[in-house]
Amino acid sequence: MSRPTVLSSLLLPVALAACNNARPAPVTPVAPRVDAPVAPPVATPTPRFAADVVARIPHAPDAFTQGLEFYEGSLFESTGLYGRSTVRVLDPATGSESRRRDVAPEHFAEGLTVFGRRIYQLTYETHRCFVYDAATLEPVAEHTYTGEGWGLTHDDRSLIMSDGTDTLRFIDPATFAVVRRVRVTEAGSPIDQINELEMVEGQVFANIWHGERIARIDPATGRVVGWIELPFSRDSLGLREPEAVLNGIAYEPSSHRLLVTGKLWPVIFEVRLRPVSDGG
Secondary structure (H helix, E strand, O other): OOOOOHHHHHHHHHHHHHHHHOOOOOOOOOOOOOOOOOOOOOOOOOOEEEEEEEEEEEOOOOOOEEEEEEEOOEEEEEEOOOOOOEEEEEOOOOOOEEEEEEOOOOOOEEEEEEEOOEEEEEEOOOOEEEEEEOOOOOEEEEEEOOOOOOOEEEOOOOEEEEOOOOEEEEEOOOOOOEEEEEEOEEOOEEOOOEEEEEEEOOEEEEEEOOOOEEEEEOOOOOEEEEEEEOOOOOOOOOOOOOOOOEEEEEEEOOOOEEEEEEOOOOEEEEEEEEEEOOOO
16 A cells, blocks of 8 residues: 555545535525315305296096196196096196096006107006007007116107106116116216106106105216205195195297196195295
8 A cells, every 4th residue: 555645645635524514505494385264165056946836727626736848738647646637638727637647556657758659657666667649548559677667758769767866767668778877967966756847848847755845867977966946735735634835837839838736735826936046
């Protein structure tokens, strides 16, 4: 090993002293990141509509209404209860009955709709859909399905059926096969007990069993896009029967007439809708 030169020997202690006395460069503190609070989304209230009564039409007080629909100027009605179920044809001006077909007593009839000149009528617990000729009320076919039958309406291609849950079934009229299902919700929460149905200008209007409002449903998404608040109810009509509840909606596109009634109600109300502001 070579011996260090004199110059190296003199400079080495100085270099070491410089290293020992050196201070680290100051470090600028970094403030912790604080995210700005995110405001929760503001829920948009579902639009509300009032129903102003413009006419009253007599209605048979023995009619346990399960379905009501305009067809070629007449009102077609399905009535329920075991041993009392019927299909009826009514004059929409007077409420008088022009034709009737009784349903076998072992069936409790439910919702009804007219599609392709045929009447489709559900049953509550016996899983049958009866199909009649709309001109004669004569039976022409019969279908079966699973679950309960409640309400029935249609769009351009499908029957739309409720079964008391939060789900609507879209059904092929020829085979009664389920084409698709959609859940009914409001602000993400399910709405069940959906009963009588009516297609009104692209929306499904639906009674909620034992409720006093009508839901307006987007059939593509199942979302409730409005509520119709009615000025009448079982109590306001003085009816004592607990099941004498709102259940019957009919709409005539040509005249824009909207009719509403209930089970065992002595009157059908023609109503006109208007938006209600948040202040009422």
